[in-house]
Amino acid sequence: MMKKDKNFPGDKDIEIILGTLLRVGVVASMSVVLVGGVIYLLFNHSGIINYGTFDAHKAKFSSIAAIFLGLGRFDSEAIIQFGVLLLIFTPILRVVFSIFGFLIERDYLYVLIGLLVLIVILVSLSNRLTG
Amino acid sequence: MRGMSVLLFTLIVLAGALLAGLIGSLTGLGGGVIIIPLLTLVLGVDIHYAIGASIISVIATSSGSAAAYVREGITNVRIGMFLEIATTVSAVIGAVITVFIDPNYIAIIFGSILLFSSAMMIRKKIDRSDNDTSGRLAIFFKLNGSYPTGTGIKKYAVHNVAGGFFMMFIAGIVSGLLGIGSGALKVIAMDNIMRIPFKVSTTTSNFMMGVTAAASAVVYLHRGQIDPGIAMPVAVGVLLGATIGSKILMRVKAERLKVVFAAVVTFLALQMIYNGYMGRL
Numbered sequence: 001m002m003k004k005d006k007n008f009p010g011d012k013d014i015e016i017i018l019g020t021l022l023r024v025g026v027v028a029s030m031s032v033v034l035v036g037g038v039i040y041l042l043f044n045h046s047g048i049i050n051y052g053t054f055d056a057h058k059a060k061f062s063s064i065a066a067i068f069l070g071l072g073r074f075d076s077e078a079i080i081q082f083g084v085l086l087l088i089f090t091p092i093l094r095v096v097f098s099i100f101g102f103l104i105e106r107d108y109l110y111v112l113i114g115l116l117v118l119i120v121i122l123v124s125l126s127n128r129l130t131g
Numbered sequence: 132m133r134g135m136s137v138l139l140f141t142l143i144v145l146a147g148a149l150l151a152g153l154i155g156s157l158t159g160l161g162g163g164v165i166i167i168p169l170l171t172l173v174l175g176v177d178i179h180y181a182i183g184a185s186i187i188s189v190i191a192t193s194s195g196s197a198a199a200y201v202r203e204g205i206t207n208v209r210i211g212m213f214l215e216i217a218t219t220v221s222a223v224i225g226a227v228i229t230v231f232i233d234p235n236y237i238a239i240i241f242g243s244i245l246l247f248s249s250a251m252m253i254r255k256k257i258d259r260s261d262n263d264t265s266g267r268l269a270i271f272f273k274l275n276g277s278y279p280t281g282t283g284i285k286k287y288a289v290h291n292v293a294g295g296f297f298m299m300f301i302a303g304i305v306s307g308l309l310g311i312g313s314g315a316l317k318v319i320a321m322d323n324i325m326r327i328p329f330k331v332s333t334t335t336s337n338f339m340m341g342v343t344a345a346a347s348a349v350v351y352l353h354r355g356q357i358d359p360g361i362a363m364p365v366a367v368g369v370l371l372g373a374t375i376g377s378k379i380l381m382r383v384k385a386e387r388l389k390v391v392f393a394a395v396v397t398f399l400a401l402q403m404i405y406n407g408y409m410g411r412l
Contacts, residue, residue, distance in 0.1 A: 015201050015208070022198035022341075026191060030370060037141075037363040045138040049360060052132030054179035059355025080359035081352075084187055087366070088348045090194050091341030098212060109272070113212050117342065120219040124226075124349045 014101035018094055025090030029083045036079030043076060092121055132175030137360065143174065144364040148188065152372025155192065157379075158252060158392045159333070161340075162188040162369040163311035164245060168399045171238070171412060176361065178234045178412055182310030183356030186348045188369035189312045193340035195370060196377070200334040207276045207331055210289065211338045214320075217296050218303035218343040225307020226347035230354060232308075238407030241309050245400035248315040249393040260287045260328040268292035278331050287328050295325035307347035312340045 061067045061081040070078025099114035151165035163185035170181035200206050229237065265288035269275055274289040289295075298320035305313040314336060321332035351357050406412055 012204065015204055015206070018208070019198045019202040022194045022201070026195045026198065026370070030191065030367065033363055033366055036359070037367065040359070040363065041138060041141060045136070047137045048134040049137055049140055050132055050134045051174075051176040051180050051358065051361065054177040054356070056355040059358065061359065062353055062355040062357075077359040080363045081357070084352070084357060084359070084362055084366070087187060087190050087194075088345045088352070091190060091345045094194075095212075095215075095342055098208065107273075110209060110212060113216060117212065117215045117219055120216070120223060121342075121346050121349065124219075124223045124346050 018097060021094055021097055022090060029086035029090060032083030032086060033080050036076050036083055040076035040080060141364045145368045148365045148368025149372040152369035153376045154392055156373040156376030158389055160248060161312035161314055162192055164248065164396060166365055167241060168403055172402055172406060178237055179230060179356050180358055180361055183351040184361040184365040185310040186344050186351060187357065187362045187366045189344040190341050190348060191366050191370045192373045193312060193337050195373065197338045197341060201338060205278045205330050206334040206338045210274050211335045213272050213274065214296060214299045215339050215342050217299040218339060219346040221300045221303030222307035222343045222347040223350060225304040226350035229308045234412045235407040235410050238403045238412045242400040242404035242407065244305060245396055249396040251315045251318065252389055253393045256329065258329055259326045262286045262288050265290050266292060290326045291324050295320045298324055303343055306343055
């Protein structure tokens with residue numbers, strides 16, 4: 001057997017884990033969106049919509065808390081938003097896994113870089129940036 | 132926009148998104164390039180909603196294809212992570228400022244990026260990668276790598292890290308501003324400035340796109356720009372189209388199609404710029 005790369009022996013395993021994670025995340029989130037979408041169409045198909053002007057106050061599910069509350073009521077739009085949330089968190093989770101991967105490899109420089117990326121996303125999650 | 136029934140709206144958007152995903156995977160353009168003109172120009176949707184829906188399709192397609200690429204060992208995870216510092220910060224900045232910009236100006240910026248993307252699509256690509264000594268930054272950040280080819284493992288060196296990082300920052304701002312992956316700008320940063328081999332740069336840029344888009348998607352979500360009624364058909368349609376596209380990609384000569392699609396994209400770009408200039412958005 002040929003040794004792949006002397007410097008980073010764990011890279012291949014991490015790549016397989018990351019690939020699986022991304023695939024599972026996309027399939028799971030899209031399934032949730034689809035279920036929510038079918039329920040949404042069943043109950044609202046003849047409703048009239050107008051997206052002509054953006055109105056931030058019209059949004060019912062614009063925070064994680066609101067989405068979970070709506071999920072409890074089995075609201076179809078909340079289910080779709082929950083699927084969207086899962087989709088958004090798929091690449092974020094990928095960063096978390098990468099950090100662990102680099103930790104196992106003792107590549108602390110890249111643990112730091114990964115944490116930096118994560119912090120940026122956490123800041124954007126803080127809800128204070130939307131103005 | 133006139134009122135429209137939910138069912139009709141969903142079906143039109145679903146069909147359009149499917150086409151967008153299909154064309155996207157055949158040409159390498161993101162789904163947003165077609166989905167945003169469809170929503171705004173054809174259906175009269177406010178561009179801020181269109182941007183929110185588009186970013187969701189970017190996350191779906193990039194994560195879906197990155198899943199396949201990353202297993203092949205072509206993606207350089209370190210280059211991706213390192214440049215994500217630039218793209219996430221700038222994507223958040225772009226997403227924060229986009230709502231303060233007049234929709235007509237956004238349309239003009241969008242059209243200009245589209246024109247640029249279509250020019251990049253038909254341009255002849257020159258692989259300028261090599262394994263010569265690279266700068267101190269590339270060595271410090273362990274960016275130089277290798278990837279499997281038909282003739283064995285090929286090594287490459289990364290050049291001009293600072294320049295590439297700066298270009299990625301610009302790409303992130305555009306991504307956050309317009310809700311697109313801005314792949315064309317990322318290619319400039321990686322192929323032309325950092326001189327990374329094509330296979331590595333395309334897969335790595337795809338790999339990064341998900342995180343970059345997630346950073347701005349969170350801002351859009353909190354602002355109410357992601358509406359479930361639009362996001363649902365867009366995400367489902369684009370992913371379905373991209374999956375079909377990747378299946379037929381092996382059987383179709385994509386090079387000839389590219390000229391046709393470049394013409395379509397140029398037309399869409401001019402439409403966006405014209406309507407923005409006339410203040411119709």
